[in-house]
Amino acid sequence: MEQVRITRVRAILIMNSIKLILLLAVSGAMALSGADLTGVHTVYVMPMAHGFEQFLANTLTNEHVFVIVTDPKKADAVFTDQIGAGLQDKLDVMLTVPPPPEKTDTAAVAKDDPKAHKSSLVDPENKLQNPSANSTIGHGKGTFFVVDTKSRQVLWSTYELPRDSTSKESDRISSAIVSRLRKDMGLTKK
Numbered sequence: 209m210e211q212v213r214i215t216r217v218r219a220i221l222i223m224n225s226i227k228l229i230l231l232l233a234v235s236g237a238m239a240l241s242g243a244d245l246t247g248v249h250t251v252y253v254m255p256m257a258h259g260f261e262q263f264l265a266n267t268l269t270n271e272h273v274f275v276i277v278t279d280p281k282k283a284d285a286v287f288t289d290q291i292g293a294g295l296q297d298k299l300d301v302m303l304t305v306p307p308p309p310e311k312t313d314t315a316a317v318a319k320d321d322p323k324a325h326k327s328s329l330v331d332p333e334n335k336l337q338n339p340s341a342n343s344t345i346g347h348g349k350g351t352f353f354v355v356d357t358k359s360r361q362v363l364w365s366t367y368e369l370p371r372d373s374t375s376k377e378s379d380r381i382s383s384a385i386v387s388r389l390r391k392d393m394g395l396t397k398k
Contacts, residue, residue: 248284250275250276250282253276256289257373266382268386280357283357285356288353295355350369368381
């Protein structure tokens with residue numbers, strides 16, 4: 209009987225120790241996630257399902273969390289609702305600086321090349337390899353990420369599943385996301 213009681217006490221002590229270790233690990237991870245965001249000042253908000261990026265940009269701007277930029281090349285990070293190969297492809301396209309155009313004598317080219325007069329509607333020069341990469345179908349599952357544009361690391365994420373796609377719900381979700389972001393960054397409400 210005494211042996212059973214000792215075993216139970218040991219099991220409780222071990223469980224409490226594990227809980228304490230997990231609590232410390234989670235607290236440390238939360239502190240690190242806020243620290244990673246200290247270098248982020250400008251953010252480009254990627255297109256999201258149901259135009260949610262508009263609500264998110266509005267709330268981020270009103271709460272003075274980040275400066276929202278419309279040129280992704282000027283952003284420290286991007287706010288997105290997807291990660292993976294699709295995001296990597298979009299970042300590669302958005303952040304790559306195009307080479308300067310070569311100077312050519314257009315009169316000489318036009319005289320020598322019969323294809324020089326083709327319409328720009330026939331074969332665009334900036335044609336995307338995969339047009340579905342720009343689609344927002346399949347987004348909006350409730351997980352949102354802040355991704356560093358240089359390292360491509362996820363600096364922060366949260367999960368807020370919208371109940372529907374109404375404007376009121378989108379506004380509620382964007383407020384919840386920004387409140388969580390402010391809390392994780394250690395920002396106080398003004």
